[in-house]
Structures are given as structure tokens and as C-alpha cells.
Amino acid sequence: MSALETCVRYGMLVAEHQFDLGEIRDMRLQLGREWILSERIGRGGFGQVYAAKSADHESAVAKLVPKEPGAERELLFVDLSGVRNVVPIIDSGETEDSWVLIMPRAEKSLRQHLHEAGGSLDTPEAVAILRDIATALVDLDGKVVHRDLKPENVLLLDGHWCLADFGISRYAEATTAPYTQKHALSPPYAAPERWRNERATSATDVYSLGVIAYELLSGSLPFAGPGLDDFREQHLHRDPPYLNGVSAALETLVTECLYKAPGARPSPANLLARLARIAESTPSAGLAKLQEVNCAEAVRRGESARRESEARSESERRAALFDAATKGLSRIAGSLKQAITDAAPAATVWPGPHGGWIIRLNQAELGFVPPVATAPNPWGSWDPPAFDVIAHAALSIKIPIDRHGYEGRSHSLWYCDAQEAGRYQWFETAFMISPLIPKRGRQNPFALNPGIETAKAVWNGLAEFQVAWPFTPVRVSELDQFIDRWAGWFADAAQGQLHHPISMPERSPEGSWRRT
Template identity: 60%
Template sequence: MRLQLKQEWTLGKPIGQGGFGSVLEATSEETADAVAKLIPKEPGAERELLFADLSGARNVVPILDSGETADSWVLVMPRATRSLRQHIESAQGRLPLHEALVILSDIATALTDLHNRVVHRDLKPENVLLLGGRWCLADFGISRYAEASTAPDTRKYMMTYQYAAPEQWREERATSATDVYALGIIGYELLAGNRPFRGPSTHNFRDQHLHNHPDPISGVPLAVAALVEECLYKAAQARPTPPNILARLARASETTPSAGLAQLQQANLSEVNRISEEARAASEAQSEEERREELAGSAGLALTRMTDYLKDAILANAPTASFQSHRRGGAGWNIMLNGATLKFTSPVTEQRYPWGQRSIPSIDVVASAELSVSVPENRQGYGGRSHSLWFCDAQTVGEYQWYETAFMDSPLMNRLSRTVDPYALSPGSEAAGAIGPGIMTVQVAWPFTPLSIDAIDDFVDRWAGWFAAAAQGSLWRPGTMPEKPTQGTWRQH
């Protein structure tokens, strides 16, 4: 197959398949050994995405020619001896220190020349090629092309999981520090003989890159181990710059340090470990906040669906009732009938540890809301009942759903002092006492009852019955509480 670009090329047999195109042998009158990468013209992916200003950069695979066919963009490059991935696999384990330092220095040289100019965003051994005796970077622009050519609903996590920096998992903007992180992964792989994070699932990789420390690299100078660990800091701004990496690799390639310098390097490694732990903790906190926001968003949708079902059932069966949305927005509402009020308050996102000075319960509450039925106080001073709605992992660690519960004062106290009985509580010190160990002044009055839209009838029937009783003047304080057995309906330490 002949292809006319700036010069005419003869394309031969395939020699590889990339994530976004095929690679073919290519020759011309001027160049006997090259490759042509044919990249499909995907919607949204413009030609310019594949090209970046790499002028003057060392250790970057050059583009010999470029152009297009009817359905592909074409990049012609010199044919490399091998990829770093092939080199790693042939070594079948860790590389000798000197060889690893040479490879890392070659990569760092390219990143230094491109620092604050171009971000690769998908640096990995497959994209590092041995060309003319030096390890060079290839496929600049491919990751930007891949993102542009991917539909928005499938674009999430468009990256190579083993080498992706924490900021990529958070879908933040990639910078030079993103390439430094990938260089740290490569360095670890060369020096330890395996990658620091091994997945295997997408969820595992995300969790490991965001939270986990890699195991220390043994059998290498402390200065080298510290440098790799610094490249793997979770906080992008804490990672060394490519020029700093290149200078330190050059020093590491020199003579063995004296006893005093070796001791200083040990002290430096301790400081690296301390900073790394701080960065890991910050990354974990940020990731936890994201996790809770995602859970709270899903929880709000689920609860709105269930309470709308309750609202619609009440209004359909009591058409004379009046309905009022809460003025402050959200999903809250009131339904009034003959002096009785059924009230739903919108869910709010809870803090990670809302329990005050109490011992922390084992339950993690992500969001909470309240449902109540009330009447003007009757002659016994009773005004109605309210229940807590908690989105939490009440029964199985890490498995979240909505639960309905309620609280009461201890039988040793004067229950008649409360006009609302049982009553709702937000997660806090009082609730912590009720669901924690021991006997406290507040106790659980209604078992933690799972709520779901596919088993909603009992929930609707109970609240419709209480609302009807309130409207008829026959809603009374429960004669005994708890009204149902509560033991074992939530997790304890």
C-alpha cells in the first residue's frame, strides 16, 4: 500500500495495535525503517489534538511525516529498537541500578525539556521507546485525542490505571506533576521488579492510587528510594519537578556517599516518609469527602422517590387535604387535614463524625431526614410522633440504604414531659448514647427498619394510619415503648 504525505511511503505489515489505531511498517526513498501510525478520525477528535510543540525537546520520538487518509490521521516515526515494556518483560525482574538510572534519566530529560509546555498524560513503558541508544517518549497527544473521541458518558477514567495519578482519578486537570507520578511508577517498577499498585479492578486501582503507600524499595540507595517515593506523593504540588529529578538522578549515578552523607540521606528518607503520609492522609480525606457527597446525592434521590410515593398516596385518598412545599426549597413538604400535619423535612448531609464527645458508634450516617405527624396538643399534653430517617450502614459495614428509626426517653425518666413521643434525632451525642453500649437516658424506640421503593407499602400504610388517626383526634401516645423489638436491628461494636 502506497501513501502520499509530504513524501511517498510504502506501508507494510502491521507491527502493533494501539488503543487508538494501528501501526504499520513504513519505508520511503529517504527512510528505510519507519512506522506509520494510523489513527481513526473519530467525532470530536481534531487533528491538532495529536500534535504538540515539541521543538527543542530531547529524547522525544520525532514525527518524520504526517497527513491523512479518508478515514485516518497518519503519523510517521522512526522505528524503535524496542519498547521499555518489552525490555522490562525480557529482564523478568528488577533491573540493575545503573541501567534503571539511565532509563529514568532519559525520561526525566524529556520531561525537563517539556516542563510547563506539554503534558503527556499517559506516560507508561509502552510509550517509552529505545531509539538511537536513548529511551525516548512517544505518543504525545494520543491521550488528549482519546478523551476527545470518547463519548462523555464513557469518558470517566480514560487513562492507564496502573500509572494514573491521584488527580486523574479525581478527574482534575493533568499537569507536569501528573507525568512525574507516572515516572515514579516506572521507577518503582524498574527498581523493585513489580508495580507498586496491582489492582486488579478499577475500584482497587483507584483506592490504591488515592490512599495506599507503596511498599519500600529494598536494595537501592536511600537517595534513589526517596526520589521515587517523592514522585509518588498523593499531592501533586509536593512532587519534585522534572529538572529536580534529573539533577538528583545525576548525583545518584555518581560515587557511593560517605558515611555522613549516607546518614543524611537516611534522615531525608524519614522526612520523605513523613510528608508522604501527610499527603496520603489528605488524599484519603478528600476522597472520603467525594465518596460521601456521591452517596448523599444518591440517597436524596432515593428518599425523594419514596416520600413522593407516600405524599401521592395520601393526597389521592384524602383529596380535601392541603399540600404545602417548604419555602426554603429542597424536597420537604407538609400535608394538612383537619388540624393534623404530616411533615417531611429534606435530607441533609451529615459530617463524618457527628457524635460529639460520645464514643463513636459503629454506624456511619451519611444523610438524615425526619418524618412526623402532629396535632394540636391534646388534654394529655401529647402532640404527635416523629421518626428519624438515616441513610447509613446500620446492619452491614459499607452497605448503605435508608433506615427508619425513632427514640424515646429511658423508662426511668418522666416520658410524659415530652409532647412528641417517640421522637426523631439527628446523628449527635444523644443518638450516640442510644445506639452505643450501655444504658443511657435516651434509647431506641423503633427498630432500624430498612426502606426501599420496592417494599414501600408497609411504610405508606403505617404513616397513612397515623395521619388518619391524628386527623380524627385519636392519635395517642404509645402505651408501651419500644412498640416493636429493637435489639439487633443495628450494628454495635
């Protein structure tokens, strides 16, 4: 298992530049008071924790956080006075290399407590812990967002479960270190907006509390990963498994906390009030029935939010691929255009529709139709192909119609993963009418946009339309054959020697695209 995967499995990521003081004994720090540091008792992505004792024998812990570029002192030393259930900072200062935070020594973390309990808690205890956390979120709402709630950062102190590491989270968010920016999150607990690098709000902490609630009640995570990409996919696009063995009211609340859309999650105040009602009352039969109905509606809304998140991610994915497709084809078409005009300076270049171009020589025209974004499902009612098309364009050569009714040929250019799933590139292909059908077009072969006609052509069975040219990769680094072929056809057309192909298809297309 890699170091990264190991850290993901334990709910945190440790930066590659993790500073390490190792084991230190009797290190003295003069802050507001003098503190003596002894054994290391914990570490995380942005600091290490040591046992500490003041000169007057007060036990505490010292967290030493490295001074990263761009992270200012005030990010760590946030004023949380008046906020309930937050581990306070009782002293602070700095060394040459680190910020130092002195905090009371807690009895244990929620992670340790879960481990001692065998992985899950009964409902009353779980609700009591969640109420403590929600109380802190209520007081923090509109002031500070934790951004990294997880059982490791919830500590038992003076009989209450308190949140720790607020400053560390703000520090991690603001640092300019590229590694930190990318991985300053704990994958099992990170809200969808964190994976999208969007602004964190109180709803982000509510989502993480929902993950903690699910874990406390079920003994497992709602999204199990295990890899970083798995966690991202699950938080953005998957619904958590149904939470069994709890009341409808509690199931509904956890479901709402885990909504993909931040605006759909309960506010901290609403969350706390509902937890209080769950803890303090037993619903009547009628109310219990109504809560069951409400739970079903919450699940339905969660499914709707999941679909919206999935559609948004798919739209973003297609937009990024279309941008790459456009840039790549611009170079391909530009290279072809340059080679043709260099070889035939007597040719004239005209603007074509929608930003394309036309090159004329004698009575022949070589035309380029620029890329258009392909709809996610353009195949109509026909069986879709096994591959995904992001964009489509076309090249054509036109001549005056000859006595056989022939006026040239055109080929499709598709940006798709025709040959290897998930590997997108430009492919050249073309189509024809089945030889079994007594019908001939003026162009042969001809270009088609992705749609029901082309779905028929790449189908496993026989249909009216067929593939007439194999799906051939067109790569910017390997354009010689592509350019030579089109230059030759254009030269034939300019001399009146471009004729209908002797046989169709000209090249066997079999095996050139993936089938279902």
C-alpha cells in the first residue's frame, strides 16, 4: 500500500514536506508561560503534538505547526472566545520554524472512543456526541468554518466532545504550497464542494458531521473509498447506503446532512434543534408514521441532488474534453491548410461557415467544418455505440457534378474514445449506404454527425448505413499520411480526375472501433 493510500485509509493526508522534530525530551519553550515538552503523542498533515507541562505542573499538549509560505500567524490564532465545545488555546507563541499552540490535554479522541467501543455506538450515545459537535457549529456559524471535521479532531474534554484544530484547518486552506492546496482534506469526510475546490461554508462542516453520524451509528463510512479517486467519485455522485437500525427522524437528518448540494443541507441551528428533539422525545404512532414518510421524501431529494451533481460533473468533464478537442483539431486543420497552400500557392482560401475554411483550386474545393460539441446522447432510439463522442467536425472535397451524379467525398472527424475506453483523440472515418440498398448519394463516402444514422452504422447488426472508412487516429505528431492523402485527393479533384471509388468500403473498417 502506498503512503498516500495508507493516510487515506486513516482519514487524513500527510504532506510530503511534513516536518518532523522526532522525539524531543525536556525541550523548554518560553511563551506566555514556560512549557516543557516531552514525548510526541500525535501528528497530522500540518503539525505534531507533544505532551507539555508548565512550570507550575499544569498538564497540556503543544502543537507545533511549521511556518509555511503564505500562511500568516492570524490564521492559526483565531479568537473563539464564547464558542462552546471547542478546545481552547491556553497559550501560544512561536519558535524560529514553527507556530506553537498550547491546549488542554483531552481525555481521548472520538476515533479512540469508537475503537474502544468496537466501531459503533448506540443511538443515545451517538446523538449526545452529535449534539456536542452541532453546538459548536451553531456558535461558529458565520464566523469560522472548520473544513476538516473528522473523529480525530473531536476530543473529549471536561465531559464534552469538543472540536480541535480550527486554526490548523484555516492554515491549511490558506497556505500557498501546491501540495497542501490540493490535498488539505480528509477524503472520507470531505464534502462535494471540497472536491470541486469551491468555497467552504458551514454547510461543508454539516456534511462532515453527517459522515461522522453515519459512522457512529453504523460502524462504517457512508463512502468507503478506498482510493482518493474512489472517494471523490463517491462523494460527488453516489448515495450512501441506507442507514438501518435508527429512527426515521434520525435517518432523515443524516440523509439531509449528506445532500450533495450545500444549500439543501440543514443549518447548524436546525441540526441541533432536531437532534435535541430526537434525544428528548418518543414520537406517537401517528408522528412516527409521518416521520417515515418524511424520511422517504428526504431520500428522494438526496437522489435528485445526486443526479444533479453527477450531471454537473459530467457537463464539466465534457466541457474540458471539448476544449482539448478544439485545440487539437485547430492544429491538425491548420497543418493541413498550411501544407496545401504551400504546395499550391495558386489556390485561394475563403472563410467557410462557422469559422471553417474553403480552399479552391480550379473547380475543386477542399472544405473544413470546425468542431461542434456532440450531445451526450445523440443516438436517438437506436442502440448507442460502446464509445463516447465529445465533438465532431468534417472535411470534404467537392467537384462539379459529373455525368454519374458524383460530386466528391467527405469524411467525419470525431473526438471520441473509439478504440480504448476513456482515451479520447480525433478519429477520421466515413460512411456509406449499404450495397444491398439501390441508393447512391452524390458523395461517396460521406460524413455524418453522431446520430441515429451513425448509430446504425456502428451497430453490431446490418442496417441501411455502414462504416466506409476505418476509425483512424489523427494525431498532431503523425500527420504525414493524413495530409498526403487529402492533398492527393484534392490534386485529383483539381484536375477533374476524382471519381467514385471503385469499391466500397475502400478500406476494411472491421475492428477499428469498440463494440458492446
